[in-house]
Amino acid sequence: MTSQKTAGAAELHARMRQTAPLVQCITNYVAMNVAANVLLAAGASPAMVHAEEEAGEFARIAGALTVNIGTLSPGWVGGMKTAIAGAMAAGRPWVLDPVAHFATGYRRRVAAELLALRPTVVRGNASEIIALDGGVSAGQGADAGDPVEQAEEAARRLSRAHGAVVAVTGPVDFVTDGRRAARISGGSALMPKVTALGCSLTCLVGAFTAVAPDAPFEATVAALATFAAAGEAADQGAGGPGSFAVRFLDALHGLDSQALEVGERIRPA
Numbered sequence: 624m625t626s627q628k629t630a631g632a633a634e635l636h637a638r639m640r641q642t643a644p645l646v647q648c649i650t651n652y653v654a655m656n657v658a659a660n661v662l663l664a665a666g667a668s669p670a671m672v673h674a675e676e677e678a679g680e681f682a683r684i685a686g687a688l689t690v691n692i693g694t695l696s697p698g699w700v701g702g703m704k705t706a707i708a709g710a711m712a713a714g715r716p717w718v719l720d721p722v723a724h725f726a727t728g729y730r731r732r733v734a735a736e737l738l739a740l741r742p743t744v745v746r747g748n749a750s751e752i753i754a755l756d757g758g759v760s761a762g763q764g765a766d767a768g769d770p771v772e773q774a775e776e777a778a779r780r781l782s783r784a785h786g787a788v789v790a791v792t793g794p795v796d797f798v799t800d801g802r803r804a805a806r807i808s809g810g811s812a813l814m815p816k817v818t819a820l821g822c823s824l825t826c827l828v829g830a831f832t833a834v835a836p837d838a839p840f841e842a843t844v845a846a847l848a849t850f851a852a853a854g855e856a857a858d859q860g861a862g863g864p865g866s867f868a869v870r871f872l873d874a875l876h877g878l879d880s881q882a883l884e885v886g887e888r889i890r891p892a
C-alpha cells in the first residue's frame with residue numbers, strides 16, 4: 624500500500640467547498656438557525672434532522688453527523704441515538720458537543736451514554752472537557768469558566784480513553800488525537816459574545832470530517848482554523864456582537880483557503 628500525504632488545512636478547506644458535504648446536524652434550538660447559516664456560508668450543506676422516526680435513515684445518506692445536547696429532551700435523545708447508529712452502520716464520522724453536560728444529572732447521564740457510543744470527534748469548551756474527564760470545572764452553563772490550558776491534559780486523557788479526537792476551544796484552541804496535538808490561534812474576543820458559535824463550529828467540524836473521514840485530526844484542525852481565520856477577519860471594523868455576527872458570515876463566505884495556514888495559526892503542541 625502506498626502511503627498518502629495527509630492534506631493540509633487549506634487543501635481540506637478547498638475540498639470542503641468544492642464538494643459541499645451534506646451534514647446532519649442534531650443541535651439545540653438556540654443554534655439551529657445560526658449553525659445552518661454558518662455551514663452555508665462556509666460552503667457545506669446543512670440538514671437539521673432529529674426525529675427518531677427518520678434520523679437513522681438520514682444518517683446513512685449524510686456525509687457526517689453532529690450531535691449537540693444543548694436543549695436536550697427524551698424524544699431528541701432517542702433521535703440522537705438512532706442517528707448515531709445509522710451513521711456508524713454507514714461508516715460515517717460523527718461529532719459530539721457535550722454542552723453544559725455537568726449542569727444536571729440528566730445531562731451528565733446522556734453525555735456519558737453518547738460518549739460511550741464512540742464519537743469520532745468531541746468538541747467542547749474548556750469547562751466541558753475538564754468535566755467530561757471527571758474533573759471539577761468552573762463552568763455553570765453553556766459558557767466556559769476555565770482556561771483552555773487547564774483542559775489540555777483532560778483532552779489528552781479523554782482522547783486516549785475513548786479513541787476520539789478531542790478539541791477544546793477558547794482564545795487559543797487545542798486539539799489532540801491522543802498522540803499528536805496542535806494549537807490554533809486567531810478568532811476574536813467577540814466570538815463568545817455571540818451565542819451558538821461553538822455549536823456551529825461543531826457542525827463545521829462535521830463538514831470537514833465528511834471530506835476527510837480517515838483523517839479526523841486534520842479535519843478538526845482545519846475546521847478550527849477556518850473559524851480562527853474568519854473570526855480574525857470579521858473582527859476588523861466590528862462594532863460589537865451584532866455587527867460581528869453579520870461580518871463573520873461574510874468572512875466565512877469570502878475566506879481564502881490560504882488564510883487557514885498563514886503565520887503561526889496552526890502550531891504543533
Ligand SMILES: Nc1ncnc2c1ncn2[C@@H]1O[C@H](COP(=O)(O)OP(=O)(O)OP(=O)(O)O)[C@@H](O)[C@H]1O
Nearest residue numbers: 748792793794810811812814815819820821822850
Ligand atoms: N477570547 C477569544 N478569542 C478568540 N477566539 C475565541 C475566544 N473565545 C472563543 N473563541 C472562538 O470562538 C469559537 C467558539 O468557541 P467557544 O469555546 O466560545 O465555544 P462554546 O463555549 O462551546 O460556545 P457556545 O456554547 O456558545 O456555542 C471557537 O472558534 C473559538 O476559537
Ligand SMILES: Cc1ncsc1CCO
Nearest residue numbers: 651653693694722765819
Ligand atoms: C444559550 C444556550 N442554552 C442552551 S444551548 C445554548 C447555546 C449555546 O451553547
Ligand SMILES: [Mg+2]
Nearest residue numbers: 722748821822
Ligand atoms: Mg458549547
